[in-house]
Amino acid sequence: MDGIHDMGGMDGxxxxxxxxxxxxxxxxxxGRVLAMQRALxxxxxxxxxxxxxxxxxxxxxxxxxxSYYQRWALxxxxxxxxxAFAGADELSAGRALRPGNPLARKLTPDxxxxxxxxxxxxxxxxAPARFKPGDRVRTKNIHPPTHTRLPRYARGRxxxxxxxxGCHAFPDTVAIDKGDNPQWLYTxxxxxxxxxxxxxxxxxxxxxxxxxxxLEPA
Amino acid sequence: MARHxxxxxxxxxSETQLRVRALETVLTEKGYIDPAALxxxxxxxxxxxxxxxxxxxxAKAWRDPAFKRALLEDGSKxxxxxxxESRVGDHLVAVENTxxxxxxxxxxxxxxxxxxVLGLPPVWYKSAPYRTRAVKDPRGVLADFGVKLPxxxxxRVWDSTAETRFLVLPMRxxxxxxxxxxxxxxxxxxxxxxxxxxxxxPEEVA
Numbered sequence: 001m002d003g004i005h006d007m008g009g010m011d012g013x014x015x016x017x018x019x020x021x022x023x024x025x026x027x028x029x030x031g032r033v034l035a036m037q038r039a040l041x042x043x044x045x046x047x048x049x050x051x052x053x054x055x056x057x058x059x060x061x062x063x064x065x066x067s068y069y070q071r072w073a074l075x076x077x078x079x080x081x082x083x084a085f086a087g088a089d090e091l092s093a094g095r096a097l098r099p100g101n102p103l104a105r106k107l108t109p110d111x112x113x114x115x116x117x118x119x120x121x122x123x124x125x126x127a128p129a130r131f132k133p134g135d136r137v138r139t140k141n142i143h144p145p146t147h148t149r150l151p152r153y154a155r156g157r158x159x160x161x162x163x164x165x166g167c168h169a170f171p172d173t174v175a176i177d178k179g180d181n182p183q184w185l186y187t188x189x190x191x192x193x194x195x196x197x198x199x200x201x202x203x204x205x206x207x208x209x210x211x212x213x214x215l216e217p218a
Numbered sequence: 219m220a221r222h223x224x225x226x227x228x229x230x231x232s233e234t235q236l237r238v239r240a241l242e243t244v245l246t247e248k249g250y251i252d253p254a255a256l257x258x259x260x261x262x263x264x265x266x267x268x269x270x271x272x273x274x275x276x277a278k279a280w281r282d283p284a285f286k287r288a289l290l291e292d293g294s295k296x297x298x299x300x301x302x303e304s305r306v307g308d309h310l311v312a313v314e315n316t317x318x319x320x321x322x323x324x325x326x327x328x329x330x331x332x333x334x335v336l337g338l339p340p341v342w343y344k345s346a347p348y349r350t351r352a353v354k355d356p357r358g359v360l361a362d363f364g365v366k367l368p369x370x371x372x373x374r375v376w377d378s379t380a381e382t383r384f385l386v387l388p389m390r391x392x393x394x395x396x397x398x399x400x401x402x403x404x405x406x407x408x409x410x411x412x413x414x415x416x417x418x419x420p421e422e423v424a
Contacts, residue, residue, distance in 0.1 A: 008326030008377065009354045013346040016362040018409075022340050024264045029238040034263070034338075035256035036242060043250060052328060068329065068344045073238055086244045094240035096247035103250055112258040118307025118334060121381040149379045151326055153353065165309070165382055185380050196354055204373045206353050209380035 001145050002152060004060035009153040009196070030069040037072060042107040042115040046079050049175035053147035054078045123182035125167040130212055131186060135161045138218040139188070139210060147175035150214040154206075157194050158218055162207055163187035170211055184212040268337035269408035272385060275300065275335060276411060277402035279312075280390040290314060293385060297335060306334045314387045315413075319372045322360070322413030323384045324352035330378035332385050336408055343412065353377055363414045386413040393420045 007013075025031045041048060054075035055063070063071060080086050085100040107115045131137060141156035142148065149171050165187065169180040189207040192200035245251045275297055279286040288296040293310035310332055313321040325331065326349045331339040342348050351359050356373045360366065367373070376384045388410040394402060397420075404423045409415025 005327055007346055007350045008324075008352075010346075010350040013350045016342050016345065016347045016351070016359055016414075018342050018363065019340065024268075024338055025260075026341075027235070029235050031260035031263070032238055032242055032256060035259035036245065036251060038259050039251045039255055040245075045250070055328070064346065068341065070234055073234070073241065077237070077241060080241070080245070085250060086248065090244050091237070091240050094236075094243055096244050100248050100250075106250065106252060107255045108252050109254045109258055112255050112262070115255070116259060116262060118309075120308040122308060149327070151377065151379060153326075154377075163311070165311075165380070168381060171380070185382070187376075187382070189374075201357065201373075203369070203371065204356055204375065206375045206377065208377045209382050211380070 001056055001147065002143055003056045004063045005056045006152050008151050025069075026067075029073075033069045033073045033076070037076060038116060039107040040076070042111070043103040043105050045085060045103055046083055047174045047177075049147060049171040050079060050177070051075050052171075053175040054082075056147060121168045123167050123169050123180055125184070126182055129164055129167075129184045131161045131164070131184075131215065131217075133161050133164065136218040137161060137186075137188060137210075137215040140214050140216060142214070144172065146172070148172045148214075150210060151208060153195055154188075154190065154208050154210075157190055159188040159190040159194070159207075161186050162189040165209065168211070170213070172211070172213075186210055186212070186215070188215065263338055267334070269335075269406075269411065270403070271337075272332070272335040272408070272411045273403040273406035274399065275312075275385070276387055276406045277399040279387055280394075280402055281399055286387075289387070309382045310335065310385060311382055312385045312387050313374070313376065315389045317371070317389070319374055320367055320413065321374050321376060321384075321386045322352060322356055323376045323378060323386060324349060325378040326350070326353055327379060330381075330383065332383035334383075335385055336411060340408070360414065363409065365414065365416060386411050388417050391417050391419055 055071050058074055077091060081088050083101060090097050137159055139150060139155050139157050142150060165185040167182045168185045170183040173179055173181040187207045188210045189205055192204035192206060195206060246253055279289050289312045293312040294306055294308050297306045297310060315321055329339055329344040331343060353375050356375050378384060391405060405417040407415050410417045
């Protein structure tokens with residue numbers, strides 16, 4: 001979706017301000033949010049791309065006004081409610097009022113180590129890769145109303161295949177519960193002037209990781 | 219809801235805190251999560267998982283050409299073979315800085331970051347200023363970090379738009395011949411492995 005989250009190349013947000021000696025969490029609740037996300041991921045409550053899509057669906061003013069972990073919390077509430085694990089009334093009441101949809105697994109202390117290892121997104125290839133390093137490609141001009149990994153600033157642009165990463169679960173369908181739909185994944189490199197016009201810095205190159213359905217030969 | 223700068227004070231803090239507590243209580247009562255497991259996850263991020271892992275990887279690559287080749291060939295496999303506390307998942311790609319090319323990593327869509335080797339991303343990495351500008355004005359972003367590269371150096375920005383995670387392999391500073399991995403690791407900052415910084419100079423760690 002063409003949401004506020006897809007912000008690459010926008011102007012006006014000011015300087016980057018690193019925080020010296022930044023703590024891991026700025027408040028205890030941030031850690032609880034992160035840990036709940038990990039635990040629910042292990043439990044198979046919803047795929048990580050559905051968490052991302054839930055954040056993207058936050059109203060732009062909420063998205064920009066919230067801190068990072070506040071966005072996570074809001075997205076988690078949304079998924080919990082939409083997937084009938086709990087009702088809005090229960091979250092308001094702060095207690096369970098009825099059983100929710102069952103989950104197959106639960107992250108208990110003895111399982112934390114494996115529960116924290118990142119899963120693999122490799123999937124069995126359904127067909128040979130269409131592109132190889134050095135191939136010229138054009139990204140598609142698409143504007144799906146749902147989650148997509150093709151950022152706006154790199155749509156309809158001419159690039160070159162730099163790396164081939166194998167066949168991966170396709171976030172654009174995973175996020176909307178339409179399955180892994182495995183696709184080849186590539187790093188596609190663009191000259192800055194292809195993305196930002198002829199005044200762009202000629203020494204800058206930008207790459208995205210692009211899934212095969214987002215690319216066509218050029 | 220408040221921005222993180224406001225967390226320390228005010229009623230909005232309590233609103234977030236209360237909402238998060240309510241969520242955890244409901245999910246716990248329904249049997250979906252175990253608070254004791256959450257404690258362990260938080261503890262791991264606070265005490266075990268962090269940029270020290272990445273720094274050891276880079277230091278080893280600086281000293282050991284065979285390891286460096288393996289790292290650039292298959293980052294996940296090479297790092298996993300080191301048997302670090304933080305278990306490294308798939309899809310780690312190491313990208314090497316050279317005199318001709320400087321690499322910088324961003325996630326314009328959200329916050330993708332090589333957590334298993336660098337820990338949780340800093341707030342600035344997840345912020346709109348970095349996400350908007352890194353792909354359009356990387357030299358300007360580097361200036362925000364006090365980094366100025368020669369005008370002839372190519373800058374390559376990697377936007378992490380899939381599950382691939384990029385780790386920058388910075389250049390080894392001169393004057394470090396014969397240094398041990400432990401000593402070299404002290405030079406390697408988190409930002410140097412994101413590409414918004416450079417390793418410390420030997421005299422900075424004495």
